[in-house]
Amino acid sequence: RLRVLVRSADGPHGFEIKKFKVSKEIPRGTEPVAIEFTASEAGTFPILCSLFCGDGHDDMKGALVVVARATPPQ
Numbered sequence: 077r078l079r080v081l082v083r084s085a086d087g088p089h090g091f092e093i094k095k096f097k098v099s100k101e102i103p104r105g106t107e108p109v110a111i112e113f114t115a116s117e118a119g120t121f122p123i124l125c126s127l128f129c130g131d132g133h134d135d136m137k138g139a140l141v142v143v144a145r146a147t148p149p150q
Contacts, residue, residue, distance in 0.1 A: 078115055081108035090126030093140055095119075099126055118144040 082091050084102045092099045096113050103109075115121075123138035 078113055080111045082111060083108040087129055088127055089129050089136070090124075092124045092126035093121055094124075095121045101127055115140070115142040118142045 080091075082100070082102050083106065084104050085106075087104050089102045090099065091102055091109075091111060093113075095117075096115060098111060098113050100109060100111050119142055121140045121142070123140055125133055125136035129136070
């Protein structure tokens with residue numbers, strides 16, 4: 077289970093991770109928006125701005141890296 081806190085200083089944006097069906101609008105402001113979801117598999121998953129925000133919108137990309145927990149020895 078993950079809890080990500082996101083805020084925007086310059087204007088509204090969208091925070092989207094398609095693999096985990098996460099899509100949240102982030103308004104401009106100093107208060108963070110909490111986004112909670114379960115990352116059900118390990119891997120690298122793109123984070124996109126899903127709300128057109130002006131010049132540079134297509135360049136707004138990130139990644140969520142999920143690492144599987146190590147199985148304790150038995």
